[in-house]
Amino acid sequence: MSEAFSESKINSSELKDRMEALRAFFESRKSQSLEFRLSQLRSLQAELQKREKDLFEALRADLNRPPFEAWTGEIQPIFRELDLMIRKLPRWSRPKRLSTPWWRIAHFLSSAELSREPYGLSLIFSPWNYPLQLALLPLMGSMAAGNVSVLKPSEQSPNSSQLLYEILTASVQADFVQVFLGGPSVAQELMEHRFEKLFFTGSTQTGRELYQKAAKQLASVTLELGGRCPSVIMPSANFEKAAERVLWGKAFNAGQTCVSPNHLYIPRKRVSDFVEIFKLYSARLEGHFSKLIHSRHFNRIQELAQSPAKQRICFGKERADANHFPLTLLIEASLDGAASKEEIFGPILPVYGFDSEDELQQWLQRDQDALAVYFFSSNESEISKYRALTRSGAFVVNDLLVHLTHPELAFGGIGKSGLGAYHGRFSYECFSSLRSFERRPLWDRWGMRFPPYKNTLTKWVRDFI
Incomplete structure (x- = not known):
């Protein structure tokens, strides 16, 4: 097993320092810059293209994946999703201006819009069955939204997980994305740290357990679970x-x-x-x-x-x-x-x-x-x-x-098969929260809002506010 997988190499103190570095970078707001997000996605894209042969070899070593299945089931979806995000992220990131009912006094001369903002620190657990795609697609969504991210790939697909470690270390800023390799004890320790978003792909039983732990932090959770299709x-x-x-x-x-x-x-x-x-x-x-x-x-x-x-x-x-x-x-x-x-x-x-x-x-x-x-x-x-x-x-x-x-389709389950959805624009939305904005002039005189309230104005207020 690669040295990167040795759990003894990641002690609690080191893990804490790496998590705090991510937190500090997020609080600097640098990760929220559109230019920075695009630069990191482009850097990842270039490294993946450079290591394309290694992607095939890792999948062959872990799963004996035929080249056709490796390309159509893992590698091509990653490249397509990255290309889509890089092209569309400027549009997705723009606030959406909303129409305001001018005849309602409460919103007369108002402007309103919706924007999407990152949660903070994303914790992503990926499985072994599609060890590249199911790690990178959610991670790319988290990066696109401006979160700092922790990826814990499966220890059961060691060649693919080691390759992910190498690619992300070489291409993405260390205080923006961290990769932790190892077994269940590493995952358990990561769950003890503060995070705002949890994304898990795996079994329904493990998903339930992580959901309960995430509830203690009131974190946003997406679960991609199993199902008898x-x-x-x-x-x-x-x-x-x-x-x-x-x-x-x-x-x-x-x-x-x-x-x-x-x-x-x-x-x-x-x-x-x-x-x-x-x-x-x-x-x-x-x-x-x-x-x-x-x-x-x-x-x-x-x-x-x-x-x-x-x-x-x-x-x-x-x-x-x-x-x-x-x-x-x-x-x-x-x-x-x-x-x-x-x-x-x-x-x-x-x-x-x-x-x-x-x-x-x-x-x-x-x-x-x-x-x-x-x-x-x-x-x-x-x-x-x-x-x-x-x-x-x-x-x-x-x-x-x-x-x-x-x-253009979202991927996700319902009930026992999962919670939430991602892919494409839905990945960006999965890792970001809606924020409402309204601007009102201060000079208008809408005095009826203040007491004493007049009963004769009740009907008028019901119709026009």
Whole structure:
């Protein structure tokens, strides 16, 4: 493990000094300068471009990520988001002038506007499954808003976290962004220090615990959590194309994606057709499939694959020494089994058949508060109906995962799957608070506001103030 990961190298005194340096820089107000924010984002952009080859290598080392998935799932979204922020930040940062009702005496001759201001110190915890993107996208939003930031990347993806440490140390001012490497004890100690914004991506259980701790500081909190994202293929959909897309979404990063299709509902009479498509698709994955992050996760997925089901189907081989687990179907998995209760977060796809829409709707009632619902249909009334029936962070028709790359869409969960949203402009807004401003002239004479109050003026006041 890299020296930067050694928790013994970060003692409490050093951590305190680094946090105080961040706080002092924020209080100097230098981080709020638009020119400074843009310069730091451009510097980060240049360093990332310089180290692009290293980004691919780190993802290969941590997750055996195929180059196509590394580019489309991690590196390209980072570059696109940075470019968007640099281009749009001057516009986003401008106060928004508001119209004022001139006929209301309380606002006669007034001017009003809304501006966004940074919270202060942002504390960002990022996960291992997309170790670059899920660290840098929120961090870039925090930087764009003018906060000073602390990033704690996951110790479970050490190559990517070490690379983040090197890139940010080389490109971003140390009193603007600090990176702390290490395990849970480092995270726990960071939580003991004062912060104004907490951004966490990870499990629902850990999110709850951090939320409770953040409440003691009354900090603003964004939680990007897990969720059992359902996929549905309706009879009206092109079944072959829909099935192939579902399998692609499940296989991407070996299912280690918070918005991966967790399970699938299809017409019962098409289950055998889906198995045939799965057989052909599995053959195409050889050499193009990520590994599981570590042996503990491999053992967990191996255990989930043994959940009771009508049929268990896979065409690849498990390789425990490489943490490789093949794409696997569980046909009609038992509702009492772990695979039907937990978020799988791996390359296992439970498949459930339905005979009627009533049965499908009963299934979907179990999936409320998902990060995403994936719905395959060519029937517009069907799409509208199920969009209204379901509750999720996103509702995607005839595809999977692609909504994450749309520059104008927010990404976030609801209920158990998360709190708040980010991406693009929403990242800037996530890390900034609204501030209202109104200017009034002092020379106007609106004497009726002062006592003694006259009852005869009540109606007039109700209509015009």
